[in-house]
Amino acid sequence: xxxxxxxxxxxxxxxxxxxxxxxxxxxxxxxxxxxxxxxxxxxxxxxxxxxxxxxxxxxxxxxxxxxxxxxxxxxxxxxxxxxxxxxxxxxxxxxxxxxxxxxxxxxxxxxxxxxxxxxxxxxxxxxxxxxxxxxxxxxxxxxxxxxxxxxxxxxxxxxxxxxxxxxxxxxxxxxxxxxxxxxxxxxxxxxxxxxxxxxxxxxxxxxxxxxxxxxxxxxxxxxxxxxxxxxxxxxxxxxxxxxxxxxxxxxxxxxxxxxxxxxxxxxxxxxxxxxxxxxxxxxxxxxxxxxxxxxxxxxxxxxxxxxxxxxxxxxxxxxxxxxxxxxxxxxxxxxxxxxxxxxxxxxxxxxxxxxxxxxxxxxxxxxxxxxxxxxxxxxxxxxxxxxxxxxxxxxxxxxxxxxxxxxxxxxxxxxxxxxxxxxxxxxxxx
Amino acid sequence: xxxxxxxxxxxxxxxxxxxxxxxxxxxxxxxxxxxxxxxxxxxxxxxxxxxxxxxxxxxxxxxxxxxxxxxxxxxxxxxxxxxxxxxxxxxxxxxxxxxxxxxxxxxxxxxxxxxxxxxxxxxxxxxxxxxxxxxxxxxxxxxxxxxxxxxxxxxxxxxxxxxxxxxxxxxxxxxxxxxxxxxxxxxxxxxxxxxxxxxxxxxxxxxxxxxxxxxxxxxxxxxxxxxxxxxxxxxxxxxxxxxxxxxxx
Ligand SMILES: [Zn+2]
Numbered sequence: 001x002x003x004x005x006x007x008x009x010x011x012x013x014x015x016x017x018x019x020x021x022x023x024x025x026x027x028x029x030x031x032x033x034x035x036x037x038x039x040x041x042x043x044x045x046x047x048x049x050x051x052x053x054x055x056x057x058x059x060x061x062x063x064x065x066x067x068x069x070x071x072x073x074x075x076x077x078x079x080x081x082x083x084x085x086x087x088x089x090x091x092x093x094x095x096x097x098x099x100x101x102x103x104x105x106x107x108x109x110x111x112x113x114x115x116x117x118x119x120x121x122x123x124x125x126x127x128x129x130x131x132x133x134x135x136x137x138x139x140x141x142x143x144x145x146x147x148x149x150x151x152x153x154x155x156x157x158x159x160x161x162x163x164x165x166x167x168x169x170x171x172x173x174x175x176x177x178x179x180x181x182x183x184x185x186x187x188x189x190x191x192x193x194x195x196x197x198x199x200x201x202x203x204x205x206x207x208x209x210x211x212x213x214x215x216x217x218x219x220x221x222x223x224x225x226x227x228x229x230x231x232x233x234x235x236x237x238x239x240x241x242x243x244x245x246x247x248x249x250x251x252x253x254x255x256x257x258x259x260x261x262x263x264x265x266x267x268x269x270x271x272x273x274x275x276x277x278x279x280x281x282x283x284x285x286x287x288x289x290x291x292x293x294x295x296x297x298x299x300x301x302x303x304x305x306x307x308x309x310x311x312x313x314x315x316x317x318x319x320x321x322x323x324x325x326x327x328x329x330x331x332x333x334x335x336x337x338x339x340x341x342x343x344x345x346x347x348x349x350x351x352x353x354x355x356x357x358x359x360x361x362x363x364x365x366x367x368x369x370x371x372x373x374x375x376x377x378x379x380x381x382x383x384x385x386x387x388x389x390x391x392x393x394x395x396x397x398x399x400x401x402x403x404x405x406x407x408x409x410x411x412x413x414x415x416x417x418x419x420x421x422x423x424x425x426x427x428x429x430x
Numbered sequence: 431x432x433x434x435x436x437x438x439x440x441x442x443x444x445x446x447x448x449x450x451x452x453x454x455x456x457x458x459x460x461x462x463x464x465x466x467x468x469x470x471x472x473x474x475x476x477x478x479x480x481x482x483x484x485x486x487x488x489x490x491x492x493x494x495x496x497x498x499x500x501x502x503x504x505x506x507x508x509x510x511x512x513x514x515x516x517x518x519x520x521x522x523x524x525x526x527x528x529x530x531x532x533x534x535x536x537x538x539x540x541x542x543x544x545x546x547x548x549x550x551x552x553x554x555x556x557x558x559x560x561x562x563x564x565x566x567x568x569x570x571x572x573x574x575x576x577x578x579x580x581x582x583x584x585x586x587x588x589x590x591x592x593x594x595x596x597x598x599x600x601x602x603x604x605x606x607x608x609x610x611x612x613x614x615x616x617x618x619x620x621x622x623x624x625x626x627x628x629x630x631x632x633x634x635x636x637x638x639x640x641x642x643x644x645x646x647x648x649x650x651x652x653x654x655x656x657x658x659x660x661x662x663x664x665x666x667x668x669x670x671x672x673x674x675x676x677x678x679x
Contacts, residue, residue: 146502335677341572342586343674344631347462365677368670372636375666376462376469384666386673 038090039124041097047074047107047267049124053117053155054132054172055148056314057256060248061132062111064260064287069107071283072268072275077105085116086123107267114151121158129159130263132256134171135313145171153178162266164259167221168194176219187262188221189255193228196251196320222265225258235261242277245285249296250307250321257284299396299424304404308413310339312348318407319349324357328399332388332412333364339409343369351377358382360399363391364412388415396423441477442658445649446490450498453484454508455535458588460499462633463531466642467497474646474660485512489519494649496523500534500589500631506544510552513539517555524557529624529648531641533634537620537627538562538591547590558620558627559598562591571679573608573630575618580640582606583618584674585630593629595620602628607679624648637674639667 042049052062066076079085079092089110097103112120131152134145149171156163156175159182166172167186176184226241227234233246233254248254261284268275297304307322309315335341343366351374358380362370367386374381382398385391395404408416449456449464464480471478481490485508501509520540524530538544541560544552554562568590575583583603592612595601601611602619610618610629619628626641628634635642639662650657 146504341677341679342458342588342631344459344462344586344633347459347465347633347636366670366673368666368673369637371666372670373462375663376465376636384669 037101038086038093041093041101041103042108042124044103045077045105045107048127048161049108049110050128050130050263050267051110051112051117051121051126051155052130052132052263053112053114053152054130054166055114055135055311056317057132057252057259058111058113060253060287060289061130061256061260062109064257064284065109065130065263067283067287068260068264068280069109069267071279072264074106074268075104077103077108079110085113086120089120112155114148117151117155121155125158125160126155127159127161128164128263128267129155129162130164130259131156131166131172131175132259133166133169133313135311149175156182164222164263164266166259167218173219183266185262185266186219186221187255187258188218188224189258190224190226193225193251193255196317221262223258223262225255228254233257237261237265242281244281247286247288249289249305250317252317252321253289257287260284297420297424299404299420300400302401302403304396304406304420304424306413306416307405307407308410309407310410312345315345315349315407319351319353322405324354324405326403327357327405328395328402329354329357329359330361330363330391330395330404330406331359331370332391332406332408332416333362333366333370334409334412334415335364335366336411338411346370346373349373351379354379361385361391361395363388364409367391388412389419392416392419440475442475443650443654444477444479445471445494445646445653446479446481446492447471447495447497448481448483448490448493450483450496450532450536451485451501451505451509451513452482452499454505455501456499457501457505457535458586458631459633460533460631463497463499463533463635463642466633466635466639467495467645470639470642470662471646473662474643474650475658476646476650483516485509489516493523493528494653495645496520496528496530496532497645498530498532498536498540500536503546506535506539506552510539513555514553517557520555521557524623524625527624527648527652529645529652530626531635531645532625532627533631534589534629537629538593540625540627541593542596544591558622558625559596560593560620560627561596562593564591566590567613569609569613569629571608572674572677573610573618574606574675575603575608575610575630576606577603579621580638580644582671582675583628583630583634583641584637584671585628585632585634587629588631589629593620598622599627602626632674637667637671639664 052058066078069076077096079089134149153175156179162183162185164185165175167188224236226236228251231246232243234241234243235258246254265275307318309318335343355378359374360382362384365386367384371381371384447467468478468480532540539554541554541558541562542556543554544562547564570588573585573587577583587608594612599620599622601617602621605616605618647657
């Protein structure tokens with residue numbers, strides 16, 4: 001089996017590529033004929049497997065960790081999110097291994113969707129895990145927030161080496177109490193920045209009502225984000241604060257940079273041991289946002305920002321991180337399966353910050369739900385057009401000469417990128 | 431509106447809306463219901479006063495309308511003792527005809543009991559003659575309900591408790607798409623006196639302004655003897671309903 005599964009899988013991969021098919025089929029084939037392929041291959045990595053999970057920011061954070069590790073000279077295997085996680089990883093591995101099944105990488109950094117987490121970590125216990133946050137996300141698929149916290153806890157429990165936790169998210173930080181054998185590291189936020197991270201628990205709490213129970217004593221964090229400037233950030237680690245330039249935008253992306261830095265430091269030997277901090281920081285300063293996570297394109301000589309919003313906390317963070325002033329704004333809300341069908345979450349976001357400039361264009365299959373939401377927040381609405389193609393054309397035409405911003409759900413973003421690629425250069429993501 | 435129903439500020443009077451346990455029972459956009467009541471009370475020419483009641487608070491006087499939402503299992507456990515201690519005042523208000531909207535978790539706890547999957551029983555306050563049993567199955571998706579009172583009601587359900595109605599209540603309506611109270615009888619929600627109980631999030635009230643206006647009208651009539659409606663612009667609500675009704679489960 002061992003000797004035919006990889007060549008066969010690679011063959012299927014080649015054929016399905018020629019036919020323009022997806023990546024899951026070759027993964028399926030190799031999984032079927034050689035179920036141990038993934039574990040066996042990943043087990044050969046000298047630095048083991050690191051997984052990144054949590055509700056918001058996995059993609060950008062995974063990308064950052066990969067680039068940080070590569071700056072230290074490590075060869076990194078990583079995954080792109082796909083429809084079936086295990087199969088997707090198996091398929092990606094097939095593309096990387098040689099014909100005899102050997103993977104020439106030092107470490108694997110995998111973005112782990114909560115839906116696939118348990119299945120994966122039961123089969124491949126990670127050496128490192130980075131747990132970002134537990135926020136209201138895709139509740140229609142996973143049930144409840146507490147359940148998501150349990151999933152992350154399960155990932156932590158299966159981790160054999162270091163667990164990196166968000167000190168500022170009580171549901172994540174408290175996972176430490178349940179761990180016995182693992183080394184625990186935290187990434188943290190300066191108190192002055194806490195207010196830019198609304199917690200779901202106090203989302204609707206009245207002014208002056210008690211905050212949700214955070215950790216009684218904040219444990220020291222390996223890396224703390226101290227300050228965010230227009231294009232810089234201050235990180236504190238090893239007792240000193242350093243300022244670095246940042247291409248990433250939005251405070252929550254930069255907080256995830258602290259998370260990535262903590263994990264990279266753990267993998268590279270921890271503390272000041274072996275990591276080369278000058279190159280780490282240079283790599284961090286050059287990380288570009290992942291696909292759709294606050295990326296900026298140019299249309300008619302003006303910037304056009306795409307901000308992916310897929311849950312209330314993400315939308316609220318997006319509104320805070322990308323202030324409306326001076327921008328023409330469009331919102332695109334779809335309710336396809338990948339977006340989540342439930343529109344309730346729009347009511348957990350406050351849109352007051354858009355009141356001054358209004359919203360110029362609404363689109364997507366739930367454009368009128370969004371219009372209704374804005375009406376109840378007294379936000380002026382320009383035009384509503386559920387069909388994305390004419391809506392985007394009208395938005396670009398009517399906002400000529402102004403910087404533009406589009407808040408969009410996942411499938412709306414895919415559609416918008418498709419349209420934009422006809423008029424400007426858009427990174428092609430398969 | 432006639433001059434004698436207006437106070438000095440041109441308002442037809444104040445309507446006090448109490449949110450029940452917004453800290454622990456407020457999920458899947460339940461805040462939207464409170465926001466819609468607040469705004470529509472204003473659009474009808476009355477003055478809204480939005481109050482909150484959380485565990486351990488004093489129960490406010492002069493409440494005209496009550497709205498409560500869903501929660502996680504943990505939220506239900508946090509409020510259950512406090513809710514029992516407020517059973518008296520809530521029952522009194524309900525029996526006296528105060529309008530109330532209870533969604534999902536508080537719908538269940540306004541009933542007689544919630545029996546969890548593991549067999550433990552969370553007592554309700556028994557205002558509604560309903561009982562709920564936890565199940566393994568999670569009922570999730572878009573819902574359309576045919577009702578006599580409010581026309582077609584649209585929303586989104588997400589619950590694993592299944593509720594059956596006793597003789598003391600009537601259903602809110604019959605499910606045309608989705609599951610509703612339970613996976614067997616095709617009914618959704620419950621009606622008793624001026625209480626509207628439902629599993630539907632969405633949020634419920636924005637796309638079902640008829641229910642919002644029923645609650646507001648009832649509050650105004652109870653307090654002022656009459657309701658003089660304004661004319662809210664429901665253009666977006668009508669279109670949002672049309673589009674929502676066509677979406678898959
Ligand atoms: Zn519910």
